[in-house]
Amino acid sequence: MPATIHDVAKKAKVGIGTVSSVLNNSRPVNEETRKRVLAAIAELDFVPNSSGRRLSLGKTHMIGVVIPYFSTPSQVERLRGAMSVLADSVYDVSLFTVETTSQRQKILKTVPHRGRIDGLIIFSLEPTEEDLQQIVQKDVPTVLVESKHAHLHSIYLDDVAAAKEAVNYLITLGHRKIGFISDRLNDSFGSLFSCNRYKGYCQALKEAGIPINPEYHRQGDVSRDKAREMALYLLQLPDPPTAIFAYSDVQALGVLEAARDLHIDVPTDLSVIGYDDIEIAYFARLTTVRQQLYDSGVKGVRLLFDVMNNPNLPLNCIQLPTELVVRQTTAPPT
Amino acid sequence: MPATIHDVAKKAKVGIGTVSSVLNNSRPVNEETRKRVLAAIAELDFVPNSSGRRLSLGKTHMIGVVIPYFSTPSQVERLRGAMSVLADSVYDVSLFTVETTSQRQKILKTVPHRGRIDGLIIFSLEPTEEDLQQIVQKDVPTVLVESKHAHLHSIYLDDVAAAKEAVNYLITLGHRKIGFISDRLNDSFGSLFSCNRYKGYCQALKEAGIPINPEYHRQGDVSRDKAREMALYLLQLPDPPTAIFAYSDVQALGVLEAARDLHIDVPTDLSVIGYDDIEIAYFARLTTVRQQLYDSGVKGVRLLFDVMNNPNLPLNCIQLPTELVVRQTTAPPT
DNA sequence: CTGTTAGCGCATTCAA
DNA sequence: TTGAATGCGCTAACAG
16 A cells, blocks of 8 residues: 555656665766655655565564563663664664563574574573574574673673672671572573572672571562562571572562561661662662663673674673672661 | 575475465465475474565564653553563564654654554654654554544543542642642653643642642653652742652652652651552552553553454543552641 | 666465 | 465666
8 A cells, every 4th residue: 555666666757776776875866866756755655665675685674682571670771771772773673572481482492583683682591502503503693681601792790799799798797697589590591690699699608608508598589579578588587687688679679678577677687788770779778789781781782783794703792890889778787 | 594485395395385385374285295395394494584474465563662761660561561462462573762852753753654563552652743644644553552642542541630639639638738740741752641640730739729839840851860859849948848749650759769868757747649650669658649551551452453453443542540559658747 | 877677585376 | 285477565786
């Protein structure tokens, strides 16, 4: 139903090649005929059909964005960063949110195809070997964000060190009984940051000569509610922790709620540290590990564009810094 | 570089028509040859090129999603609802976030094109007459969410009534000095909910015989920080309000921060009501107007699918309910 | 400077 | 049940 290039050509009394030329500035066109073509385009309200364009060009002008945990503010912040760059580009964004393991599999298997997207950016997911085969074989330019892989470009952060720093801070304050609340360490989701943060937690304790008490580590899904539940458990232990490090700010909020429920004063009787520094952390006056969420999206897309423009770019793994932001949920134990 | 349908046909020693048939189950195929084709497909790791498929079918298998204020949790929640339905469909999602007025214009002008998307869902934006022309003329199935238009299908809510209810509640509690903090009423962005909520605010006051004090209404951008700034202004007025109704939960959090800054106790010395009931509102114990954010996305997409399946569906405008959720930021004035 | 043509990869019709 | 031919709308190479 919409006008095609042929309609324009006929109305402007030119060939379709000429129309294409004025559309893409692909070759010089006489000013007179250009005007006629432009007039015809305007009159017919013609817009090139993108499917035709894509097929002919062999490009989709689409960037695939795969993003899990989409409900969490940190992920949204990453996506915002990515969108800010993407919006100024010629590419459209094809969004894939992944909520379940089966979705994860399906998406990682079906999305990386030339002819479907020109480039792919994957957030917070560690591709399996199988996924990798798929991606490499399909030869679609790919960048990982908040994840790392020996064979893929990535924007990552040192979760182990960051978590260690946070726990070290608690130790410096004088805490010895430090709890850790995290996502499931063994989910089949393929995100390793929970594991890495746990590693950092363990390392800090070990180096301080504090034995690791498995009772002090709880894992569950990423929701605030679940975190609250886990914190309630920890805080009602016979010998409860005096500090809790949460794997995310959202979980830290759950911990704060639990403390409130039990009339435990933060930070006097309980110190809490989160991770991410999402916007609400400021409101909650939460001490937390700041990571550059927005920037990770920005840099991820920029790197992706680099890769797309230069297919044999040497492997690029960019580490983003983290920073412990001390606010008002941490204090020495009493 | 990737295998095409011809490669498969050759390898399976059949015509491309047969390959297409087994791909789409479009006509019966002999079991024997089907197996051969399937084997060839597997061996070549063939995946149909979507551009070719789209061009041939005249469909893009793409749903455009236009969403402003993308950084706010309420919008993310809507998008999540939409994605939950979209993810189970055969459609891909083309995401357009709009942050600026110029983006808004560009997107609303260039996105609604057959050949680019098969359906469009627009969140929280009131199309202008010009936009409407574009959309109607292009004949792209479209659904509005959190917005309404005489000629477009929509999922909307009664902002006026909801705001009025919130302010009425404050009046019932005994408040007479009620402030209102909102988004800019005259932004060129084309979102009317700020206006509507202001209307509800005014109506409630008027019906209660309370004069409207322009000093009590502040407008600024939607950020928490700006809201805090505006609240600071209100609370430092010679005769400050005893209650503040904020146009969104995020702004309400800013108000709470301002109160904290000034050591004003909430709810004893200041009542605060928000709008949206985003997840963090529960954490902040915020009294607020709950709207069905997630559901609005779900229903929006469902309606869109209905429209796409039945182009001359009579105009469908579905109103979603709101509900005042009383928590702990509201109390009678002292 | 411009018109014509081939072909991008696929679905589908028309014959067989 | 199947193969061959046509066309979707466009870009780019070719020829004028």
